[in-house]
Amino acid sequence: GAVVSQHPSWVICKSGTSVKIECRSLDFQATTMFWYRQFPKQSLMLMATSNEGSKATYEQGVEKDKFLINHASLTLSTLTVTSAHPEDSSFYICSASTGGRTYEQYFGPGTRLTVT
Amino acid sequence: QKEVEQDPGPLSVPEGAIVSLNCTYSNSAFQYFMWYRQYSRKGPELLMYTYSSGNKEDGRFTAQVDKSSKYISLFIRDSQPSDSATYLCAIVSSGGSYIPTFGRGTSLIVHP
Numbered sequence: 723g724a725v726v727s728q729h730p731s732w733v734i735c736k737s738g739t740s741v742k743i744e745c746r747s748l749d750f751q752a753t754t755m756f757w758y759r760q761f762p763k764q765s766l767m768l769m770a771t772s773n774e775g776s777k778a779t780y781e782q783g784v785e786k787d788k789f790l791i792n793h794a795s796l797t798l799s800t801l802t803v804t805s806a807h808p809e810d811s812s813f814y815i816c817s818a819s820t821g822g823r824t825y826e827q828y829f830g831p832g833t834r835l836t837v838t
Numbered sequence: 839q840k841e842v843e844q845d846p847g848p849l850s851v852p853e854g855a856i857v858s859l860n861c862t863y864s865n866s867a868f869q870y871f872m873w874y875r876q877y878s879r880k881g882p883e884l885l886m887y888t889y890s891s892g893n894k895e896d897g898r899f900t901a902q903v904d905k906s907s908k909y910i911s912l913f914i915r916d917s918q919p920s921d922s923a924t925y926l927c928a929i930v931s932s933g934g935s936y937i938p939t940f941g942r943g944t945s946l947i948v949h950p
Contacts, residue, residue, distance in 0.1 A: 728881075825887075829883065832879065
């Protein structure tokens with residue numbers, strides 16, 4: 723149980739284009755979803771937290787107009803990187819929790835984004 | 839000082855060794871302690887969590903928390919090459935959002 727999927731697993735896009743990443747909880751209802759960014763040999767950096775049907779809460783320093791997050795249902799959240807630039811290249815990972823237990827998160831497999 | 843400190847390694851051990859992975863933290867309000875395993879190019883997988891001082895065992899894994907020293911450990915007995923991964927500690931404070939603060943992870947290599 724507690725399976726989270728992400729799509730796509732990797733994507734290459736040209737500078738200036740937008741990319742959408744999907745995160746789905748497959749066998750549970752995710753009341754809260756999280757988006758992280760991870761650089762090589764670095765820890766997870768929380769970008770934003772979203773609750774179903776509500777606007778996302780962004781961490782300090784994360785541009786909300788660049789990283790659009792939508793949590794439309796209890797099983798789906800999307801991250802759209804708008805007008806991507808090479809510095810946005812990274813490993814993006816989503817996670818989900820249920821029942822208010824935000825300390826117990828189940829992670830997706832991650833999406834590797836490369837912007838050329 | 840970072841809230842959670844973790845030596846990035848790499849830590850290289852022979853198969854069958856006992857592995858000790860550690861984190862220190864600075865915030866005494868931290869109450870929940872977790873260990874995640876992350877294979878290369880994959881998302882983290884929750885291994886264990888505890889909210890009290892002492893030991894918690896699950897198969898070959900033992901999580902240990904010492905709140906007085908603000909020190910947590912993960913022990914792996916009879917380590918296997920399949921244990922080769924990055925291990926991240928994650929700690930949550932009571933009150934607030936209950937969102938974990940992650941260490942940077944320790945890379946473990948178990949060689950046959």
